[in-house]
Every structure is written in C-alpha cells, then in structure tokens.
Amino acid sequence: xxxxxxxxxxxxxxxxxxxxxxxxxxxxxxxxxxxxxxxxxxxxxxxxxxxxxxxxxxxxxxxxxxxxxxxxxxxxxxxxxxxxxxxxxxxxxxxxxxxxxxxxxxxxxxxxxxxxxxxxxxxxxxxxxxxxxxxxxxxxxxxxxxxxxxxxxxxxxxxxxxxxxxxxxxxxxxxxxxxxx
Numbered sequence: 001x002x003x004x005x006x007x008x009x010x011x012x013x014x015x016x017x018x019x020x021x022x023x024x025x026x027x028x029x030x031x032x033x034x035x036x037x038x039x040x041x042x043x044x045x046x047x048x049x050x051x052x053x054x055x056x057x058x059x060x061x062x063x064x065x066x067x068x069x070x071x072x073x074x075x076x077x078x079x080x081x082x083x084x085x086x087x088x089x090x091x092x093x094x095x096x097x098x099x100x101x102x103x104x105x106x107x108x109x110x111x112x113x114x115x116x117x118x119x120x121x122x123x124x125x126x127x128x129x130x131x132x133x134x135x136x137x138x139x140x141x142x143x144x145x146x147x148x149x150x151x152x153x154x155x156x157x158x159x160x161x162x163x164x165x166x167x168x169x170x171x172x173x174x175x176x177x178x179x180x181x
Contacts, residue, residue: 030142033063035133036070041156043130043148049118052109053084053134053143058095063141065092068134075108075129075145077122082108082115084131084143108143122147 039045055063062068069088076083084106091099110118122129132144151159 031136033066033134033136033141034068034070036073036131038071039130039132039146039148041159042151043128043146044151044155045130045132045146045148046127047118047121047147048132049110049114049145049147050137050142051082051114051145053141054107054109055089055141056100058092058098058100059089060141061095062089062092063134063136070131070134073131075122075131076105077115077120077129080112080115082110082129084108087131087134108145118145118147 067090071088073087074085076085086103087106088103089100090102118129121127127147127149130146130148132146134141134143136142
C-alpha cells in the first residue's frame, strides 16, 4: 500500500484563496522606461522617494513606446504641491489633435507628510529634487525622485577615479581566477 500524502499545515491558505493581482505582496517586476544617469554623477543623492505622476492618455501611450527624456528635469515645490518640470515626453503619433505638450509641467502625487518631509528638506537645506528614473509598477507610472546635493568638480573627479580603480581591481581579480585554473 502507498504511504499517505502529508496534509497541509494549518497556516497554509485554503484552496482557491490565493492572492489576487492587486493585493500587497505581489512581486511584479518594474519595467524601467528611462533612467537619469547624469543625475547620479552631478548630485550626491541623500534620499530617494517613489511617487506617482498625473499624466494624460497620450503621454502614457508615448511612455509605453519607451519615449522619454529626464536629462533636464527637476522637481519644484509650489505651496502644497510638487511638480516635475522639464521632463520631455514626445507626442504620441497616433493621438493627432488629442495630443499633449511635450515639456509641460506634471504634478507629482505625494502624501502631505511626504511633501513636508522631503520637499521642505530640499527647500530648507538648498538641496535639489532630481528625478532618477521613471518606470511602470503594477500598470502605473512611477517616478523615483532623489534629494541631491550638487557635486563640485573635484568631487566628480574623485568619484570617477574611485570607480576606475574599483573596476581595474575587479578585472585583475577576474583575470587571476581564470588564469589559475
């Protein structure tokens, strides 16, 4: 006779009661639209914050096509709102007369406490709100904003020198391990 199958423990979920798509704990990977690599070079990022963004339909369609430029974008605090200025989302070709303006200011969606904490910190201490990347997460467009302190020219040189030295050490170690086989 075959051995009986082990029963499920009391902590497991009953059959058919799995998590639905929109529930917390859903680990859907984020699809990166664009990254602002220049920001990490120009600024020393002190803190980051994920926030939503208010967009119109043609902007979302253009983002799904992968068209976006964050190079000259920055965040601006206006009373109780935070705006993304200078972000270039090109027009969607098939939207003809219902299209959007490519460089219009876009409102960032934050809670009041987040606005008070991060945006006022940037305003008080002379820091800058910089968009680091824009991505889709659970079907919604999100922006990773960073609070950055501008780097001086000698700081940039030191960072590049340290990165180059680290890269050389890694390649030397990699070459040593491959050659020793």
